[in-house]
Amino acid sequence: MKKLKLVMIGNGMAGVRTLEELIKLAPDLYDITVFGAEPHPNYNRILLSPVLAGEQTFEEIVLNDLNWYADNGIKLLLGRKAVKIDRKARVVVADDGSEAEYDRLLIATGSNPFILPIPGKDLQGVIGYRDIADTQTMMETAKTHKHAVVIGGGLLGLEAANGLKLRGMDVTVVHIGDWLLERQLDVTAGRLLQQSLEDRGLKFLLPKHTAELLDNGEGRVCAVKFKDGEVVPADLVVMAAGIRPNSELAEQSGIACNRGILVNDTMQTYDPRVYAIGECASHRGIAYGLVAPLFEQAKVCANHLAQLGFSRYQGSVTSTKLKVTGIDLFSAGEFMGAEGTETITLSDPIGGVYKKLVIRDDVLVGACLYGDTADGGWYFRQIRENHNVSEIRDHLMFGENAIGDAGHQGQSSTANMPDDMEVCGCNGVCKGTIVKAIQENGLFSVDDVKKHTKAASSCGSCAGLVEQILINTVGGAADVKPKSEKAICGCSDLNHGQIRKAIREEQLTSIPATMTFLNWSTPNGCATCRPALNYYLISTWPGEAKDDPQSRFINERAHANIQKDGTYSVIPRMWGGVTNASELRRIADVADKYNVPMVKVTGGQRIDLLGIKKDDLPGVWKDLDMPSGHAYGKSIRTVKTCVGSEFCRFGTQNSTQMGIDLEHALFNMWSPHKVKLAVSGCPRNCAESGIKDVGIIGVDSGWELYIGGNGGIKTEAGEFFVKLKSAEEVMEYSLAFLQLYREEAFYLERTVHYMQRVGMEHIKKAVLEDAEKRQALHARLLFSLSFEQDPWKEQLAKPQLKKEFDRIALRNLEVQA
């Protein structure tokens, strides 16, 4: 088949990212030609400031070297500026006369610096700040000249000024607004920023209007004159007064433009063969100048270029970060506040900390942080996920409380962390290693960092720190999407929510059917998506969808917990933590018979037999003659209990019986993640109900239910849910909540994270307010559980399943003739 021709004008980050996404989806669909006006392959434009500041080199910021283009069969025409698009003949013409025909055209021409229309703007020594050439000019000029003036006190201007100062120039920043970064900061934070930059030796003139640039008599700029008559010397003038979408070429060819090339939600322009992406494109009236939204656009555009046709770009909430080493500044969303918004501020000018949070209708809509940006990523997530924050409003300002976070010495801020400090306690990864990997490999997401450094890839408790380091290193380009927006894995562009919805609405009941319907890009998924799909299917269609053992992690296939040496641990169930002499005798006999190297009491009030060989598992189960404890599964684990009113002199309720009953009711329940319960007989709470997914505390007048507690990586106290009178009610409400969690949570999302995502309001509405809904949830869980049986008994009963545990012995081998 003859390939289609795709031409791309522009060779920058947004465009090349689109090609990368396209090649992933449809590697052989197009012959691709790229026109790049600059003589360089695609580089990380965001890191020009660190290059100017002398912290990185040009070589380090290249994202796709020339080999990448060659390896993917892309014809790269460097140093050639496209000057004409002939839409009738479908040809792009460059300034050197070279031409390329297209079936699809992608315009990714980015933006141009806005050059003030004032006398002297064409003098030598007057530049914008946009590309490698500008950066080189600044670095060269700094060697031979003294005075620099930067016009514009925005992000780019301040980064340029900081870099020039570090290169030894005397720098004055001229700004038209009343304070710096008026689009990112409010006046208080702007003043704080100005103060700390002045401490570094930068000078500021504001508000100030530039009138003209003066000639030194030889065609080079020598000074800047202002409208008020003041004159300051200048051997170099950097115009950083904003950018303009570079839509000139598109406009000349008759494509509709209005401050950018107009595109719809598929990134298509007025001419259906022509797509536009990046800073040159105007989507719903916004031309984005930050990298994160452009990467989202790239994904959508690639989806349509690959002829899949199901993806939409619907705009982005953006965040910014000033990349001046040592200054912490973060803003996101509607941080300025407007009608109908409320603000919470914390101002400590002496300590150099300023924080402002903007709330509308109980939802966080904006944040502006100066001096302490540790929680920037967390606020950004709150903004994007539209959480109702009314219940956490009183401590919202203090951020995601990092106390109780284990594994990195209680550190919660990365900006001042030394490079040799360990960030990931599981895999021993230091901050410096992470920063280096981000810079050298051009990483933009926490997932990329995980892959390259292993940081945050085990327990994940340091993922927030890694995210901060990422934001500090690449600024607004950091891809910090919440799980609700992230694609499930590399096999599909869809997120967990979209997949769950499709499985439910399209009545998909098998993994192959789901993958086919949702256009999976791999033949049988991967180790990330298959277990998730398997759970979604069996929880959505109990009795109809067939469980696929090959799509379960080994622990759930072997029904035991794999250990570092490949042996397994076996934990039989002890209902409510109650056992008897006969069970204990059998456990002791098993320990003797199979030479079990360690017998240990677990935190969940039962007994663990460690170091059992896989071949021995069926024998152990048979000899134990006890039900599976599911200590290995994304499933119900245990219900921990105290002795309660039967024996305890303080007990108010029979917590042991309540626990036993709950554990029986939930036996064999698969769930998005592990589920632990506890029942205490009085508020002394000896069963630690406060840190369980469902924690129940008996009081004299009934029972209190707490949900969303977690004693793991990050200690989270459960939130009070409801107070009930009878044990029957406890049963109904607990099961209803767990069924809601089973139906709505994403795979590997604990109850606490599910609660944080959907909000307590939502859960209360579904479980507490409507008795009919609650009973229906309760009934659905019972229905679902009616198809399950004790997996140990099942494995023993079915020889086909037992096969998994037999090893093929050497003596069975026969040499073939």
Next chain:
Amino acid sequence: MSWLDICALEDINPLGSRIVAGPKGDIAIFRTSNDEVFALDDRCPHKGGPLSQGLVYGKRVACPLHNWQIELESGQAVAPDVGCAHRHQAKVENGRVLLTLNTATECA
């Protein structure tokens, strides 16, 4: 090259594996979704995890201990990880899985 008769193809689940007790330790035999078979020493190059217990997808297996991805054809770890699991020749003939033990040292 001598082929050893191991088992029937049906004895290995699709996208599953079985362990053969080899002379120098366990060997994992994997079956892909289109009924190809591959054999590797049952040791992940990372921390020695039993690859036979991993999740098989495409022509790869994910180690059950720390999720390293290993190519079934070459035994090489998928980048950015670096390492190699010793491989053996395996094939399916007349519904039987055949194996040749590879004594050459391929992994550094």
